[in-house]
Amino acid sequence: xxxxxxxxxxxxxxxxxxxxxxxxxxxxxxxxxxxxxxxxxxxxxxxxxxxxxxxxxxxxxxxxxxxxxxxxxxxxxxxxxxxxxxxxxxxxxxxxxxxxxxxxxxxxxxxxxxxxxxxxxxxxxxxxxxxxxxxxxxxxxxxxxxxxxxxxxxxxxxxxxxxxxxxxxxxxxxxxxxxxxxxxxxxxxxxxxxxxxxxxxxxxxxxxxxxxxxxxxxxxxxxxxxxxxxxxxxxxxxxxxxxxxxxxxxxxxxxxxxxxxxxxxxxxxxxxxxxxxxxxxxxxxxxxxxxx
Amino acid sequence: xxxxxxxxxxxxxxxxxxxxxxxxxxxxxxxxxxxxxxxxxxxxxxxxxxxxxxxxxxxxxxxxxxxxxxxxxxxxxxxxxxxxxxxxxxxxxxxxxxxxxxxxxxxxxxxxxxxxxxxxxxxxxxxxxxxxxxxxxxxxxxxxxxxxxxxxxxxxxxxxxxxxxxxxxxxxxxxxxxxxxxxxxxxxxxxxxxxxxxxxxxxxxxxxxxxxxxxxxxxxxxxxxxxxxxxxxxxxxxxxxxxxxxxxxxxxxxxxxxxxxxxxxxxxxxxxxxxxxxxxxxxxxxxxxxxxxxxxxxxxxxxxxxxxxxxxxxxxxxxxxxxxxxxxxxxxxxxxxxxxxxxxxxxxxxxxxxxxxxxxxxxxxxxxxxxxxxxxxxxxxxxxxxxxxxxxxxxxxxxxxxxxxxxxxxxxxxxx
Numbered sequence: 028x029x030x031x032x033x034x035x036x037x038x039x040x041x042x043x044x045x046x047x048x049x050x051x052x053x054x055x056x057x058x059x060x061x062x063x064x065x066x067x068x069x070x071x072x073x074x075x076x077x078x079x080x081x082x083x084x085x086x087x088x089x090x091x092x093x094x095x096x097x098x099x100x101x102x103x104x105x106x107x108x109x110x111x112x113x114x115x116x117x118x119x120x121x122x123x124x125x126x127x128x129x130x131x132x133x134x135x136x137x138x139x140x141x142x143x144x145x146x147x148x149x150x151x152x153x154x155x156x157x158x159x160x161x162x163x164x165x166x167x168x169x170x171x172x173x174x175x176x177x178x179x180x181x182x183x184x185x186x187x188x189x190x191x192x193x194x195x196x197x198x199x200x201x202x203x204x205x206x207x208x209x210x211x212x213x214x215x216x217x218x219x220x221x222x223x224x225x226x227x228x229x230x231x232x233x234x235x236x237x238x239x240x241x242x243x244x245x246x247x248x249x250x251x252x253x254x255x256x257x258x259x260x261x262x263x264x265x266x267x268x269x270x271x272x273x274x275x276x277x278x279x280x281x282x283x284x285x286x287x288x289x290x291x292x293x294x295x296x297x298x299x300x301x302x303x304x305x306x307x308x309x310x311x312x313x314x315x316x317x318x319x
Numbered sequence: 320x321x322x323x324x325x326x327x328x329x330x331x332x333x334x335x336x337x338x339x340x341x342x343x344x345x346x347x348x349x350x351x352x353x354x355x356x357x358x359x360x361x362x363x364x365x366x367x368x369x370x371x372x373x374x375x376x377x378x379x380x381x382x383x384x385x386x387x388x389x390x391x392x393x394x395x396x397x398x399x400x401x402x403x404x405x406x407x408x409x410x411x412x413x414x415x416x417x418x419x420x421x422x423x424x425x426x427x428x429x430x431x432x433x434x435x436x437x438x439x440x441x442x443x444x445x446x447x448x449x450x451x452x453x454x455x456x457x458x459x460x461x462x463x464x465x466x467x468x469x470x471x472x473x474x475x476x477x478x479x480x481x482x483x484x485x486x487x488x489x490x491x492x493x494x495x496x497x498x499x500x501x502x503x504x505x506x507x508x509x510x511x512x513x514x515x516x517x518x519x520x521x522x523x524x525x526x527x528x529x530x531x532x533x534x535x536x537x538x539x540x541x542x543x544x545x546x547x548x549x550x551x552x553x554x555x556x557x558x559x560x561x562x563x564x565x566x567x568x569x570x571x572x573x574x575x576x577x578x579x580x581x582x583x584x585x586x587x588x589x590x591x592x593x594x595x596x597x598x599x600x601x602x603x604x605x606x607x608x609x610x611x612x613x614x615x616x617x618x619x620x621x622x623x624x625x626x627x628x629x630x631x632x633x634x635x636x637x638x639x640x641x642x643x644x645x646x647x648x649x650x651x652x653x654x655x656x657x658x659x660x661x662x663x664x665x666x667x668x669x670x671x672x673x674x675x676x677x678x679x680x681x682x683x684x685x686x687x688x689x690x691x692x693x694x695x696x697x698x699x700x701x702x703x704x705x706x707x708x709x710x711x712x713x714x715x716x717x718x719x720x721x722x723x724x725x726x727x728x729x730x731x732x733x734x735x
Binding site: 031034035038041042139143144145146147148149150156157158166168170239240241242244245246249250281282283284285286289290293 | 382383384386387390541542543544546549551552553555556559572573576577580583584585586604605607608609610611646
């Protein structure tokens with residue numbers, strides 16, 4: 028029983044990290060930049076298709092496709108930022124929401140046209156398949172261990188980038204008070220453009236990492252929309268720590284709930300979330316910022 | 320026509336006063352006169368009907384997560400037209416395509432009404448999902464339109480209207496044979512895992528009944544949510560139950576792919592648990608996406624791309640020539656091809672007469688040669704009776720196929 032429990036908690040953590048990797052880009056665009064970007068999943072899907080096409084048609088190894096997925100989504104994100112998103116930074120949230128959900132439908136149609144409605148095959152390299160037996164009946168999926176490690180490194184790097192680098196300071200300044208930041212000589216437009224592209228790139232990276240567990244088809248942005256928004260909004264928009272903690276908790280609750288009370292389905296998970304939001308309407312980790 | 324009254328309706332003096340008699344005979348005359356041109360018109364209509372194109376209203380899923388179903392249906396139908404030409408029994412055939420967007424009974428019903436009243440179609444066809452078929456059934460009944468179900472696989476769909484015929488399969492039809500086969504082939508304890516909706520419960524029930532009747536013992540029955548399931552906890556549950564085999568039904572596509580990969584990853588295969596499933600899980604359109612994790616899976620279903628017959632080889636070649644080798648046909652395309660096949664055969668029987676009662680009547684007991692082998696539309700239920708094959712996933716020339724190695728002949732759709 029303890030072995031099973033250990034495996035379940037591990038599975039929950041790995042699932043949580045996957046959710047976090049999928050949503051971390053959104054904690055940059057929605058959380059830090061305060062743009063309601065429902066099209067986040069579209070950039071994730073772009074990363075996924077980039078990885079699949081490079082593996083299948085160009086014969087790239089899986090790990091090499093990850094930076095490519097980041098780059099492709101970041102590039103498309105930068106172009107869309109310069110042409111479309113930029114116009115809506117000052118707009119109301121409802122307008123941002125309508126624009127970005129429209130973008131989702133365009134992306135679904137485009138992906139169906141380009142790749143067809145079917146699921147895309149993805150084959151992980153041999154060293155990421157199968158399980159490691161740790162003894163005492165504990166067996167851990169290799170890809171899940173890889174996800175955990177990847178998530179830890181990425182979280183640390185991202186935390187450092189936002190909190191310790193000059194660019195991170197500029198970004199926080201630009202988000203908190205664009206006018207004052209401009210007055211200090213910060214090129215706010217450029218900072219936003221880079222941050223937005225990075226957020227999209229992270230989405231692409233998350234998408235490429237998620238396809239083995241979540242599959243990839245043109246409805247990927249819609250399928251992942253609710254869970255990704257939940258992680259960022261209920262975790263605490265504007266923080267990086269909140270979504271991470273929430274994703275991990277969500278993963279563990281989901282896996283344990285399904286194992287011990289399968290007949291309740293997703294009920295356990297969403298009940299836990301409702302309880303959380305009743306107790307902490309601002310999200311798991313409340314924003315320490317002065318404004319609402 | 321000298322004196323139709325006296326000839327046709329001899330007067331009976333005992334039936335009433337002369338005035339009554341006169342009135343009654345006038346009515347009879349009028350009725351008699353009216354009937355003559357009407358019968359003439361009817362026979363002329365029957366002759367004239369073949370000049371009017373036969374309109375088929377296809378209600379298929381062309382957008383959303385289940386667009387693959389619509390894709391397969393449309394391709395199957397168009398393949399038939401490509402092969403046989405677009406006219407039958409002297410009538411040109413027109414297709415009208417409508418997108419029901421997925422499991423959406425309200426949309427399917429609205430589209431069926433539009434097709435019946437505005438577009439005046441002669442036949443309704445398509446229906447990937449049971450709820451959609453059930454919602455459209457009353458429209459078929461009221462408008463007296465034959466309705467060809469090309470997928471929707473819950474038991475009893477054809478009972479929803481006397482005008483429905485089904486060319487696909489039912490879940491009990493393919494799940495019960497697996498229960499029998501498993502019990503006969505060394506599986507003593509089996510666990511089941513199905514999607515938690517009507518077809519899943521159909522599959523679970525049919526497998527359990529057949530398996531237990533043949534002496535098997537059920538170790539666990541797991542139902543998983545239809546959408547976005549993370550399979551880790553369910554797979555762990557199956558692993559802990561330590562059965563000889565797991566029987567699975569999941570809709571083809573993303574859930575089936577995620578499950579198959581997880582089954583391999585989590586070492587259930589390595590632990591010696593055999594994987595049994597309905598053919599949905601390893602269907603030809605998604606087996607490439609599952610990859611080598613599918614190897615060795617045993618499934619029961621009615622069609623495989625690897626089915627060995629001249630007709631099937633011709634079908635697969637036709638598909639590959641039309642749509643390329645990258646996309647693969649699955650059982651949905653074959654059921655759609657066969658719906659056209661049955662419609663053609665029925666129209667040849669009725670010489671192009673396409674009113675609902677005549678046409679559905681011609682389909683009762685109809686036997687057609689399908690790429691899957693000969694199939695019959697049952698005379699009473701209009702549901703399909705067919706051979707169910709036992710298959711194993713193997714690699715041939717570097718590609719994965721469901722290779723048949725055993726069969727259950729003439730399995731009825733309503734197998735108990």
